[in-house]
Amino acid sequence: MSTPDLLYGEAEEDLRKNVRRLLQERCDPSAVLARCESDEPYDLALWATLAGELGVAGLVVPEELGGAGASARELAVLAEELGRGVAPVPFLGSAVLATTALLECPSSEAREAVAALAGGSRIGTVAVPMTTAPGSVFPTSVSARGGALTGTVRTVVDLEVADLVVVPATDEDGPALYLLDLSSSGVRRTPVTPLDLTRRIGTLGLDGASGRRIASSDSAEEVLQHTLTTAAGILASEQTGLAQLCLDSTVEYVLTRYQFGRQIGSFQAVKHRLADLWAGVSTARATARGAADALATSGGDVDIPVALAQAYCCDTVVLAAEEHLQLHGGIGMTWEHPAHLYLGRAKSTQLALGTAERHRATIAARGGLPAA
Amino acid sequence: MITADELRDRVREFLSHHDPGELDRLEFLRARFDAGLAWVHYPPGFGGLDAARALQPVVDEEFAAADAPDNDPRSNGIGLGMAAPTILQHGSDEQRHRFLRPLWTGEEVWCQLFSEPGAGSDLAALSTRAVRDGDDWVVDGQKVWTSLAHTARWALLVARTDPGVPKHRGLTYFVCDMTAPGVEVRPLRQITGEAEFNEVFFSGVRIPDSQRLGEVGQGWQVAMSTLMNERVAIGGGNTAREDGMIGVVADTWRQRPELRTPGMHDRLLRLWVEAEATRLTGERLRQQLAAGAPGPEGSAVKLAFARLNQSISGFETELLADEGLEYDDWTMRRPEVTDMTARGPGYRYLRAKGNSIEGGTSEVLRNVIAERVLGLPAEPRVDKDVAWKELPR
Incomplete structure (x- = not known):
């Protein structure tokens, strides 16, 4: 190592x-x-x-x-x-x-x-539910017969603006990946009203839509695994960036907000929460960098660094967005304030590509810590 | 400035005249000090060569390769890490000549007399008194949590010399002879049964004014420079995954399937993630230091380390079920080093409670992070402009 x-x-x-x-x-x-x-x-x-x-x-x-x-x-x-x-x-x-x-x-x-x-x-996008974790079994919700794709995939990220989609499907030879132009006939896109207003999801309905096979059997499974692992690792950095923003703007706010004749940032009840959050974000950054470096380095262990980063960052970003809202008080509950945008994004990334529990299960499997 | 190659040549030259196999250990160490090869960043005449601090490993490696004796730095950590830089910075030449050589060779062990029963987090409130009497100061009071007081020849002492001014301004810094009449050292037994620390009592102890470090009333400034030099809790080398307490419980988990339950599995994995994430944070800090841009993450690591050690050791006793009810040994002993993994789980559980108190409580650390890293305002102070003797205590 x-x-x-x-x-x-x-x-x-x-x-x-x-x-x-x-x-x-x-x-x-x-x-x-x-x-x-x-x-x-x-x-x-x-x-x-x-x-x-x-x-x-x-x-x-x-x-x-x-x-x-x-x-x-x-x-x-x-x-x-x-x-x-x-x-x-x-x-x-x-x-x-x-x-x-x-x-x-x-x-x-x-x-x-x-x-x-x-x-x-x-x-482009990939037709998997946004919550699919690395290590999940190959999806079977779409089947392909002679290049015609049929099935439904929920919560496909960025679907409404995509022109093309990579669809994991099962065909005559087993698992496969198909490349599909979303303007083809037999494609139905249904937007979902999202919790995260800044990143959309949709349901992809396929009714005999015609795609081109770009990977099959073992290779299709490997490509999908690699894709999910990479996305999970990169998402940890997105979460770190958002967590840092939540910390920075909360610090800025508690310096300008006065109650009881003092900046609220001078109360230890506030300072200690922010000190803990700073420690959490600093730690998140170390794990996210660890995942990025593992993804960029060929030949080394990738699964554990990525699982670690996700297990840590996906809860830390939610904590950061929640602390951001709480420490802003009433203004944070208003529609006009961006606190809810951060919270929605944080919460959706927590679920995206597997919750912390899923990533801890990967650590258990890869790190030799078997369940009861 | 001297280069690494020149330093290597100097060490080889030195070794050609001083055979570590033949010379007495102390004679060898004294000669090494006199040759400026002790701590190379110190000035010539005081054990160094004014070299870059980063070149110290070059010298240490050369001596280690020659199987030369070292100065057993673990036995005099406070001397080497805190007393020496303070004496170098604030001492007179006479004081430097008297103290630095036997300190470095380990002939004279040092301890630090700062904390008191009434002055923990609020160190500046300390009440040990030093009263001027001719060429001496007469000291009365009590210090606590003193490591190595029972083996130390000298101590760094901060005492109150003027109770009539605000607390930070009435302190003076001394070097105290631990063998002087009136100094009494008592072991301080801890909740673990052992005594890593001592209480030190002073009654009418005379300290010559020539052993004062810095000006009268400047004790706080000198003490701060001592604490700045307190080694960051993070060690020098890399740590590997599952080093420390998490490795102990992970191994127990692997070897004892009968102890596993789903709930404990979930907790173990959460602790594993926290431990590994904290390890990487420390590693990132080391990389920043090596790149010449130290970050403040050490505070994050100390906070996390305290919480983790407490959680992991608490988890471990639960995991072990009936064995978790046992304790390895309550015998009063005086350990030379604190090794968390060398003792049983009950010991780890109890000793780890100190991790969020010693070296700055987690609460004070959060204030430090909030004020120095995040730039948040300090709490309003009620003790700032009040004479020390008027403060409630």
């Missing part, structure tokens, strides 16, 4: 600076709030800028396919910043899930599709 590099490199800090600057200009909390009840809950213009000007939609895509050729470490920094901004962009579905899956499939259709995602001209 080698020691992971838990710091940020210079290129990673540059990436952070550029993304944060753009989000400060284009994605402040009031803009995100205004958008979430509009007809365009996703900010696709922002996504186009992120993809086009900063090239971050294809951060981990090799340069010959139009990407930046970076590693999971940089992708994790991008996730931190997008989490910090609760940015309503299809990052998780397109730049993480679909991109990771397509990059692992050797077919020419997959390569063409991933190049389109990297350039930002198309958006």
Whole structure:
């Protein structure tokens, strides 16, 4: 077991600076709030800028396919910043899930599709319920016969803005992955009213829709596992970024709010909660960096670092969003304040890609700590 | 500044004239000190060569490779970690010459006389009195939680020399001879049955003014520089996954399937996650230090470490069921080091209670994090401009 590099490199800090600057200009909390009840809950213009000007939609895509050729470490920094901004962009579905899956499939259709995602001209996702944890059994909700896909998948992330979807299905040869254009006939998308107003989910209904097989049998299972593990690891960084934002803005608030003739941040009842939260966020960051480094390093153990990061970060981000709300008092309960956006995002990421309990079960299995 | 290669050459040159196999251990260590190869970042004449502090391992490795005796740093941690830098910073040349060499060689062990029964978290409220009498000071009072007082020759002592001014301003810092008449050391038995620490009583102890460190009334500033040098609880090297107490319970879990229940499994996994996450936080801190950008995460690690040790040891006694009712040994003893994993689960459970009290309580640590890391305001102070003798106690 080698020691992971838990710091940020210079290129990673540059990436952070550029993304944060753009989000400060284009994605402040009031803009995100205004958008979430509009007809365009996703900010696709922002996504186009992120993809086009900063090239971050294809951060981990090799340069010959139009990407930046970076590693999971940089992708994790991008996730931190997008989490910090609760940015309503299809990052998780397109730049993480679909991109990771397509990059692992050797077919020419997959390569063409991933190049389109990297350039930002198309958006993708993977047709699994958002709560699917790494290590889950291969889904059987969609079946394929002669390339025609039939079945239903709930809570598919970023579905409503996606152009293409990677569908895990069972066909004549067993598990398989199909690439499907969402404009095909036989596709029905039903949006779900989401708890998280900044990231949408939908139900994908397939009734004989025609897809192209891009992976089959063992290889399909491996690709899906790798995709879920990568997404879970990257999500830990998104959670760290959002947790840090909740901590920072709470500290800012308790310095400006006066009650009993004092800044409320001078009361130990408040200070101690924030000190504990700071310790939690610092720890979350170490685990998230550990997961990102493991994902970026070939050959080492990935399952435990990712499970650890998720088991830690998914509860820490919820705690951070809950403390943020509590310490803001009444204003935090109002619709106009972004506290509920952070809470909704935090809570949805807690469920996404497996709750802490699922990740602890992975640690039990991989770490030799069997159940009773 | 001297380079690593030059230092290596110096050590080899030294070893060619001082054969560790032939020389007496103390003679060898004294010669090493005089050659400036003790703590290389100290000034010449005081055991060093004004070298970069980071080059110390180069020297230590060369001596270790030659099988040379070391100064057994574990037996004089307070001397090396706290007394020496304080004497270097605040002592006169005469004091430095008198104290530093026998301190480094381990001939003279040091202890620290700060905490008192009435001054724990609020150290500046201490009440041990030092009254000027000719060329001496006469000390009366009581200190507590003193490690090594029973083996120490010298002590770092902070005493009140002016009760009529606010508490931080009326303190003075001394070096106290632990063999002086009127110094009484009593073991302080703890809830574990053993005595790692002592109580120290002073009645009419005379300290010559030449053993004062810093100016009269500057004791708080000198004490703060001592505490700054208190070694961060995080050790030097990497720690491996499942090091420490979590490894003990994980091994018990693996070897004793009959103890497993679903509820305990869930708790074990939660503790495992917390322990591994805390280990990575410490590792990240080490990497920041190595990169020259130390972060404040040490406070997070200390908070988590205290909570974890208490939770894991509590869990362990429950897991062991009937065996959890046993205690390995209540005999009053004086351990040289505190090793959590060398004793039984009952000992771990009791000893870990001290982790959130010693070296700064978790409550004070949270204040420190809130004020120094997060920039939150201090609580209003009622004792700031009040003479010490007027404070309620």
